[in-house]
Amino acid sequence: MYFYLKNLSPTQQIGALFVLVFGLLLAASITAFSFTIREFADETEAENRRAQLRSINGIIRTSWFMVVVFWLGWMMGNRVALTLFALVSFFALREFLTLSPTRRGDHRSLVLAFFVVLPVQYWLVAAEHFDMFAVFIPVFVFLALPVVSALANDPQHFLERNAKLQWGIMVCIYGMSHVPALLMLHFPGYDHRNAFMVFFLVMVVQVCMVTQHLMGRWLQRKPVAPAISTSFNWPSWWIGISVASVFGAALAGITPWVPGTAFAFSFIACLAGSLGHFVMKALKRDRGIPSWGKEGRAVTGAGGLLDRVDALCFAAPVFFHSARWYFDL
Amino acid sequence: MLAKLMGYFLLGLVRLLTGSQARWYGCPPKAEQRIYFANHQSHADLVMIWAALPEELRHVTRAIAARDYWTKTPFRHWLTSAVFNVIYVSRERTADEDPLEPLIEALGRGDSIILFPEGTRGHQGLPQAFKAGLYNLAAKFPQAVLVPAWINNVQHVLPKGEVVPVPVLCSVTFGAPLHLEPGEDRRAFLDRARNAVIALRDV
Numbered sequence A: 001m002y003f004y005l006k007n008l009s010p011t012q013q014i015g016a017l018f019v020l021v022f023g024l025l026l027a028a029s030i031t032a033f034s035f036t037i038r039e040f041a042d043e044t045e046a047e048n049r050r051a052q053l054r055s056i057n058g059i060i061r062t063s064w065f066m067v068v069v070f071w072l073g074w075m076m077g078n079r080v081a082l083t084l085f086a087l088v089s090f091f092a093l094r095e096f097l098t099l100s101p102t103r104r105g106d107h108r109s110l111v112l113a114f115f116v117v118l119p120v121q122y123w124l125v126a127a128e129h130f131d132m133f134a135v136f137i138p139v140f141v142f143l144a145l146p147v148v149s150a151l152a153n154d155p156q157h158f159l160e161r162n163a164k165l166q167w168g169i170m171v172c173i174y175g176m177s178h179v180p181a182l183l184m185l186h187f188p189g190y191d192h193r194n195a196f197m198v199f200f201l202v203m204v205v206q207v208c209m210v211t212q213h214l215m216g217r218w219l220q221r222k223p224v225a226p227a228i229s230t231s232f233n234w235p236s237w238w239i240g241i242s243v244a245s246v247f248g249a250a251l252a253g254i255t256p257w258v259p260g261t262a263f264a265f266s267f268i269a270c271l272a273g274s275l276g277h278f279v280m281k282a283l284k285r286d287r288g289i290p291s292w293g294k295e296g297r298a299v300t301g302a303g304g305l306l307d308r309v310d311a312l313c314f315a316a317p318v319f320f321h322s323a324r325w326y327f328d329l
Numbered sequence B: 001m002l003a004k005l006m007g008y009f010l011l012g013l014v015r016l017l018t019g020s021q022a023r024w025y026g027c028p029p030k031a032e033q034r035i036y037f038a039n040h041q042s043h044a045d046l047v048m049i050w051a052a053l054p055e056e057l058r059h060v061t062r063a064i065a066a067r068d069y070w071t072k073t074p075f076r077h078w079l080t081s082a083v084f085n086v087i088y089v090s091r092e093r094t095a096d097e098d099p100l101e102p103l104i105e106a107l108g109r110g111d112s113i114i115l116f117p118e119g120t121r122g123h124q125g126l127p128q129a130f131k132a133g134l135y136n137l138a139a140k141f142p143q144a145v146l147v148p149a150w151i152n153n154v155q156h157v158l159p160k161g162e163v164v165p166v167p168v169l170c171s172v173t174f175g176a177p178l179h180l181e182p183g184e185d186r187r188a189f190l191d192r193a194r195n196a197v198i199a200l201r202d203v
Helices: A002-007 A010-037 A043-076 A078-099 A104-126 A130-151 A158-184 A194-219 A234-254 A259-287 A305-327 B002-018 B044-052 B074-083 B101-108 B133-140 B186-202
Strands: B021-024 B034-038 B061-066 B087-089 B112-115 B145-152 B171-174
Touching: A010 A043, A010 A194, A043 A078, A043 A194, A043 A305, A078 A104, A078 A158, A078 A305, A104 A130, A104 A158, A130 A158, A158 A194, A158 A259, A158 A305, A194 A234, A194 A259, A194 A305, A234 A259, A259 A305, B002 B044, B002 B074, B034 B044, B034 B133, B034 B186, B044 B061, B044 B112, B044 B145, B044 B171, B087 B101, B101 B112, B101 B133, B112 B133, B133 B186, B145 B186, B171 B186
Parallel strands: B021 B171, B034 B112, B034 B145, B061 B087, B061 B112
Antiparallel strands: B145 B171
């Protein structure tokens, strides 16, 4: 089996991988659906189960969404993948800024963020200007946007407003753009398989989040910061990261690394991803909302898109730059 | 044809920029004669409600636009008449003309209308006091269903004086229909209507 897979061309390997993943997702969806049919004698018990199922269904939907995005990206080539990720950035930023309202004076900065910074950042990725792409937002944009806001002559909450905008850009544009940027790196001896790297990152982070979530429910430990998250606790966090890193090591075959290195990279990605997700939760609590999609109701039509990708937005830049540094690219 | 394409283009644009979500709380979208009344904060309000309505209602629901502003250039005129099919009203009051005349005519023909009873765009979070037009129309057309609506967030999309819109999620919340009680005082009714609109802000 292993050698059969090893001898396939990269394209066939990626195809086989997607077949496997779609199969797994389908199985998960069917299992979740079959649970919804079950009846309960006790009404409160049933309500509990239904709430659990809803959150699990949310995770399954996330996974479907991401896998379909990657599949499309892989089918259509790098440019299309980049465009897809740019759209995800756009919708995520729209969500972020809707729920962190800005003032009139920020209008021009917002226009710049959506219609200049976002396209330029993705163009830099497409053109493989990696050095510029890494500093464009934190150096140039973060100095330019406050100037535009200041010119609007409104000092009220100036620091706060800029912080909101810059956080939105950092997470939704900068972080997100590092995921498709993985497609553009030239790893030694790893041609035409970069889709695997994106897949690896997403799978590992997603496994970490799911494991952590399930462990949190099962262990029922005291939360670390109950005002921010009622489910985040250190034991389930550790288990989530360890499980995902072992999973990453098992996936070493699709990366340019040996299992040990793959383990280390998974560990770094999960650390950044899970803590990033936690930070985004703090931002949500500050706004008094349970999720970026208003109370679970789809305001975007995409329904809390940012909830689905926030861990990835934090994991991607750390993963990307670690990989670049490791290979000295 | 061109007007139709423009309509679809605007619809796509509005959806992209605002997500344009319609939230029907107090009543379902229904093909009956209605007077929608909402808070008014931006030029885009008209397009928001228009985009929030299902397609089959969009054709029979007409908004109100100021004649002097919206017929100033040929493009504006075409946009408002061919695409949106608005009802023009004049803002200057002349002695021999009732400003409600065009609205009465449209309602008499069975169209639904979209009304912004504040008369002008507000700057504060809360709508200004409602003008008498809503009361007069409600008294004249008792069969028309009065539906309050709250338009959320649109003022962030395109503040006064800016030209490039910014993508922010907006929604239109439609509430439970109102009725003019027999013998109800004008001011009391208008306040009740205003409160019905404000109440939708928090649902």
